[in-house]
Structure formats: C-alpha cells, structure tokens
Amino acid sequence: MSDTRKGTDMKNLLSAILLMTAMSVSANAQEQGHLNVTTTVQKEQVTVNEAGETERQLVAADTVVPGEKVIYTITFQNISDEPAENVVITNPIDESLTYVDGSAFGPGTDIQFSVDGGQTFASREALTVDEDGSDRPAEAKDFTHIRWVMQQELAAGAQGTARFSAVLK
Amino acid sequence: MRPANQQLVPASVWARQTLRVCALLALSTAAIAAGTPAGTVIENTATVSFDLAGTTLTITSNTTTITVVERIDVVVTLQSPQILVAPNDTNRALLFRVTNTGNGTETFALAIDSNLSGDDFDPVPALPPIYFDTDGSGDFNVGDLPYNPGVDDPVLPADGSVDIFLVNDIPGTVVNAELGFSQLTATSLTGTGAPGTEYTGQGDGGVDAIIGTSGGEDLDVGEYLVSEVQISVIKAQAVSDPFGGIQALPGATITYTITVEVTSSGTATASVFQDLIPTFSTYLPNSITLNTAAVSDATDADAGEFDTSGAPTVVVRLGDLTQADGLQTVIFEVTID
Numbered sequence: 114m115s116d117t118r119k120g121t122d123m124k125n126l127l128s129a130i131l132l133m134t135a136m137s138v139s140a141n142a143q144e145q146g147h148l149n150v151t152t153t154v155q156k157e158q159v160t161v162n163e164a165g166e167t168e169r170q171l172v173a174a175d176t177v178v179p180g181e182k183v184i185y186t187i188t189f190q191n192i193s194d195e196p197a198e199n200v201v202i203t204n205p206i207d208e209s210l211t212y213v214d215g216s217a218f219g220p221g222t223d224i225q226f227s228v229d230g231g232q233t234f235a236s237r238e239a240l241t242v243d244e245d246g247s248d249r250p251a252e253a254k255d256f257t258h259i260r261w262v263m264q265q266e267l268a269a270g271a272q273g274t275a276r277f278s279a280v281l282k
Numbered sequence: 283m284r285p286a287n288q289q290l291v292p293a294s295v296w297a298r299q300t301l302r303v304c305a306l307l308a309l310s311t312a313a314i315a316a317g318t319p320a321g322t323v324i325e326n327t328a329t330v331s332f333d334l335a336g337t338t339l340t341i342t343s344n345t346t347t348i349t350v351v352e353r354i355d356v357v358v359t360l361q362s363p364q365i366l367v368a369p370n371d372t373n374r375a376l377l378f379r380v381t382n383t384g385n386g387t388e389t390f391a392l393a394i395d396s397n398l399s400g401d402d403f404d405p406v407p408a409l410p411p412i413y414f415d416t417d418g419s420g421d422f423n424v425g426d427l428p429y430n431p432g433v434d435d436p437v438l439p440a441d442g443s444v445d446i447f448l449v450n451d452i453p454g455t456v457v458n459a460e461l462g463f464s465q466l467t468a469t470s471l472t473g474t475g476a477p478g479t480e481y482t483g484q485g486d487g488g489v490d491a492i493i494g495t496s497g498g499e500d501l502d503v504g505e506y507l508v509s510e511v512q513i514s515v516i517k518a519q520a521v522s523d524p525f526g527g528i529q530a531l532p533g534a535t536i537t538y539t540i541t542v543e544v545t546s547s548g549t550a551t552a553s554v555f556q557d558l559i560p561t562f563s564t565y566l567p568n569s570i571t572l573n574t575a576a577v578s579d580a581t582d583a584d585a586g587e588f589d590t591s592g593a594p595t596v597v598v599r600l601g602d603l604t605q606a607d608g609l610q611t612v613i614f615e616v617t618i619d
Contacts, residue, residue, distance in 0.1 A: 152328045152343040178353040178492050179317025179385050187328040187343060197332040204328045209318040209350070267332070275328075281350065282318050
C-alpha cells in the first residue's frame with residue numbers, strides 16, 4: 114500500500130485489486146457440510162482526490178498499525194437443498210484487538226458476547242466481569258468472542274452476513 | 283562543574299556507555315504499553331455451527347491474516363524547570379527525556395539548537411553539548427558520558443526512553459531577567475515525513491514502517507533565565523567627639539550605619555555581612571544592632587557576633603534576602619584610639 118494521494122486511475126486499479134482479492138478469498142473458502150463461509154478483513158483508507166476532497170473506502174487490511182480500525186465481515190450461504198437450522202456464527206476477538214462497541218451487525222441474528230474465552234455467551238447488557246472481587250458491567254475491551262445466533266432458519270440457497278469492527282491495541 | 287579532561291572519552295568507555303544505556307532502557311520498557319508490537323501476525327477464523335437434516339455440523343471459514351507494521355513515533359519532553367543562570371556560567375545543563383512511542387525498536391539521532399528565536403540571548407553549546415544521564419541521577423555530573431553522533435545514537439525499544447542533557451555556557455553579556463532557549467531534537471534514523479509516509483520493509487523484522495503522528499521526529503525547548511542577584515550596600519558614618527562636636531579626635535565615637543538591599547530579582551542565599559574594624563580604632567562592645575534589634579558580641583544563636591578569632595570583625599548573618607525583604611540596616615560603633 115503506497116501513496117495515499119491516488120488519482121482516479123490509481124483508484125480504479127485499487128478497485129480491480131480489491132476484486133481480485135475478494136475472488137481469491139472465495140476460492141479459499143471452506144465448503145464443508147453444505148454451508149459456505151468466508152471471512153474478510155478490511156480497513157478504511159482515507160484518500161484525498163485531485164479536487165482536494167477526502168474520500169473513504171474499504172481496502173484489504175493486509176497491514177495495520179496500532180490504533181487502526183479493522184472490519185471483519187463473515188458471509189455464509191446455505192448451498193444445500195435443505196434449510197439449515199440453529200445457525201450460529203462464532204468469531205474470536207484476538208487479544209491484540211479491542212472490539213468497537215456497537216459495531217457488531219448481523220441481520221436476523223441475536224448478537225451475543227463472551228468474556229471468558231468463548232465458554233459462555235450472553236447479551237451485551239447481561240455480561241459482568243469480576244474485578245477486585247466484585248462484579249462490574251462488561252466493557253467492549255473485555256470481549257473475547259462474538260456470536261451471531263440466527264433467529265430463523267437459513268433457507269436453501271440463502272445467504273447472510275455478520276460483521277464487527279475492532280481496533281488494534 | 284565538569285573538569286575539562288572529562289570531555290575526552292576513550293573508546294572502551296563508549297562501549298560501556300552503550301551497555302549502560304541498554305540496561306537503563308530495559309528497566310523502563312515494562313512501564314507502559316506502546317501498542318501491539320511490530321511484526322505481530324493476527325489470524326482470524328470464523329466458525330459456523332448448524333443443523334442440517336437433523337445433523338449438527340460445524341465448519342470453519344478461511345483464515346484471514348493481518349500483519350502489524352511498525353509505527354515510528356517519538357516524544358521529547360523537557361524534564362528540567364527553568365534554569366537560573368548568571369553571566370559567564372559554564373556547563374549549565376537542561377534535562378530532557380526521549381521516549382520511543384512507536385511499536386517497534388528505533389534508533390534516534392540527537393541534535394541541539396541553541397540559536398533560537400523568541401528569546402533574549404543565545405546560550406553557547408558546550409563541547410560536546412549533549413550528554414546521556416548515564417548514572418540516572420537527573421543531575422549533570424562527571425558520571426555522565428557525552429553523546430557521539432552516529433556512534434552511540436540511542437536504540438530504544440517500544441516504550442523505551444533515555445534521559446539526555448543539553449549543556450550550554452552563558453555569555454558574559456547577558457543581563458538580569460533575560461531568557462535563553464536551547465532545544466533538543468530526536469529524529470528517527472529510519473526516516474521522517476508526513477504521518478502515513480511508508481518505509482517499505484524497514485520496520486522490525488522486515489515489516490513495513492509507517493510514520494506516525496510525530497512525523498518521526500520531536501523536539502522540546504528548555505529555558506535559561508538570567509537571575510544574577512544584585513545587592514546594594516551603602517555604608518555611612520557619623521562622628522561624635524568627646525566635646526559634643528563631630529571632629530575625628532582620639533576618644534571620638536564613629537557610628538557606622540550599613541544598609542543592605544537586594545535590588546534585582548532572585549535570592550541572595552545565606553547572606554553574611556562582615557566588616558573589619560579599621561586600624562586606629564576599637565570596637566565599642568555590645569554596639570551591634572540589626573534592624574534596631576541588639577545583637578550580642580558572643581558567638582551564639584543570634585544573628586551575629588564580634589569575631590576576634592582573626593582580625594577583629596563585625597559579623598551579621600542576614601539569611602536569604604530578596605527584593606521583598608527591603609532594607610536591612612546594621613549599625614555598630616567604634617572609638618578612635
């Protein structure tokens with residue numbers, strides 16, 4: 114990733130690279146048990162165009178610096194002929210990352226968090242953390258895992274998306 | 283004050299100094315967290331579980347990989363208060379701390395600039411002008427070794443810091459209340475530039491390095507304030523002869539009145555007034571007063587005495603004097619022999 118002052122040509126090129134990246138990720142995706150699940154990680158790149166305007170776009174997050182925000186997107190599709198039930202997507206939050214409060218997103222899902230390494234999950238509000246012998250409400254920095262529990266079945270051929278952001282410590 | 287011969291340092295001492303600096307850094311590294319270390323690889327894999335046709339299955343996604351690149355940042359902070367100086371002072375030191383606020387190990391070049399605008403005089407950098415606080419005392423002394431540019435540029439791990447002295451002489455032409463500035467700059471040897479500037483492959487372990495908000499360089503400015511205490515001392519005499527006149531005859535009494543006053547900013551610490559009894563005259567016992575209060579001749583707890591251990595001398599201790607203390611008046615009497 115080089116010059117932040119890209120012209121229009123450079124931006125087109127970047128889009129092309131992004132497309133290629135997405136394609137190669139799809140090729141790597143796991144196809145087991147009739148569900149297809151793919152993860153991507155991106156970050157926001159702020160550029161200033163020739164008119165001096167600030168433009169923001171998502172680019173592949175191959176490299177990050179402390180303080181930078183990354184966005185994880187999990188896409189899943191039922192490629193079988195039957196509905197999938199009790200679909201639960203689980204994603205760890207690496208210890209070098211801090212979850213961005215409120216960033217978890219997943220249409221048709223109930224979003225839950227874990228503060229104990231993924232052993233137990235509960236809603237954001239229900240979680241507490243033991244600190245100096247007494248419980249306090251859990252904060253974004255305490256979360257070790259996120260999971261998305263689909264409220265309804267995932268029909269044959271249907272797909273869904275789960276997303277969250279985190280900041281590199 | 284540093285003896286002149288301290289400025290020649292044999293090669294073996296350079297090596298020892300480097301070791302000491304490293305040891306110091308190791309101690310200060312654990313104090314704060316600088317962010318995820320450069321070179322860290324963060325992998326992520328999502329898991330999906332579901333029931334299909336009555337069977338529970340679990341699958342995993344592809345694994346994404348992020349590499350943490352090195353962010354180059356440095357902060358220089360002045361540690362000294364304003365340094366009070368007098369004309370012609372030599373080797374007056376300002377203490378700074380250079381902290382690597384990036385997330386990788388960086389080497390920094392140090393530079394002094396005493397020729398700054400906005401002040402009243404330019405301090406004169408000593409030769410050499412930059413020293414490490416080698417003994418960690420915070421005070422500039424003979425245990426501290428000079429910085430040799432390009433030879434012992436400090437190597438700081440993430441969060442590591444090193445304490446640095448800038449040493450200047452004060453010109454003889456300065457006058458009271460004048461300010462002189464001296465500045466320390468620390469510059470990353472990997473590079474500098476606008477935040478976001480990339481140095482491909484030049485971070486720790488070959489990851490890319492990116493210039494952070496500091497631009498890869500920082501500076502801070504220390505101040506010298508000329509605070510030469512100026513004291514006014516005025517001595518007056520009044521003669522009273524045995525015949526009611528003012529002739530300086532044998533047997534006449536001379537009353538000396540000495541007024542002492544600080545006429546500038548600053549403090550004259552532990553000020554002591556001393557006056558030799560003139561020849562052909564004899565001190566009149568128990569005649570000393572300070573601000574009209576009697577001071578005994580004996581060497582005791584009060585403010586003064588008539589000291590006969592050497593040449594007969596009137597001694598009065600005035601303590602720490604500032605302009606706010608106003609006039610201090612000492613009176614004593616002698617008789618003409």
